[in-house]
Amino acid sequence: MKLMEYRIDAVVEAFSGAERVCVFTGAGASKESGLPTFREIDGEWKHYDPMTFATLEGFLSEPVQVWNMYRMRQRQIGEAQPNGGHSVIAQMERQYPHFLLVTQNVDDLHERAGSRKLVKIHGDCWGMRCLQCCETYDTRDFDFPAEFTTETLPICPKCEVLCRPDIVWFGEFVPDDAMHAAVWSSSTCDLMLVVGTSGEVSGGYGFVERAAMNGATIVEINPTEGILTQHAHIWVPEPAGVVLPKIWQCLTMYK
Ligand SMILES: [Zn+2]
Incomplete structure (x- = not known):
């Protein structure tokens, strides 16, 4: 099922049914905070x-x-200050029994929003x-x-x-422990949320493909289409800082 014109209730349903969640973020998440x-x-x-x-x-x-x-x-x-997207992702780790945030961002906006279960692959x-x-x-x-x-x-x-x-500079490898954690989480999750990454750098890691192959629902939040969008079951073409708080609010009402 591919919903290119997304409905918020479909996203809320995907979030609601999940137990094992992997969130994968990139530069777009920080850009919304002005970085x-x-x-x-x-x-x-x-x-x-x-x-x-x-x-x-x-x-x-x-x-x-x-x-x-x-x-x-x-x-x-x-x-820079964390935005609403960072804040919801931090709340998600307290909501789901199995959760990992895999970020390509080298800033500390996720941590300052309260995220603790995270690996910084770059x-x-x-x-x-x-x-x-x-x-x-x-x-x-x-x-x-x-x-x-x-x-x-x-x-x-x-x-x-x-x-x-x-x-992690060009030509260097992601540290082993961060890579293992990211591979494990993306292989075993039932919901993968992709936020603000075009996939140009990260595409080579195969996290999203791995999650899709193992039957996870892929939700991508990114104002512009990237190379990972083809794997998304639901693509939300909006800034995460705006739409994630809306989704989270619906989810709270839904429960
Ligand atoms: Zn030394």
Whole structure:
């Protein structure tokens, strides 16, 4: 059954009958909170060369520039607020006995909305990782300047070796534990909710295809059609921050 012209009651029914839920979010969820996206046509990469700012080689040749770009990103994240979509997703984890949020977003808007059962498959913009011992740290636990210089770059407290942003860059793999959790949840869920991702980057992971193959109902919330839309049983072409609170309200009344 494919409902390209969605009815809200069909979405509410899908939510209502579910027990095992996997939510998969992408840049669109953050964009609704005013955070510019990196990978879209009008995104930030227009101003930054991804070969410098999103590869290990680029980082090693220009660590100050790269760190200062992430510092700027941290400031943008700090100023952004979670939206209604983030808030409903946080409430969902308390509603369903089996739940996992798999996000490609490196900001902390999901956590600030209250999400705890989540994996961040592309890393965390607040994190830093030692190039030698691979220990990760929260940059907020250090008294770093607003802008780094060669002398003040983040250094591992144990090894005194340079730390990199804890982000999965181009050509790098999603960390094993995050990948396993995402594969397990998408393989065993009975409802997969896809929010704000075109699937261009994530399509290769096959989460949505896996869920569909195992009989899950796929609901996609995304104002524009993406490559994952073909797998959706129900496509809701609206911003999640607007429509998810409506769905959630209907669901509460329905129960
Ligand atoms: Zn170290």
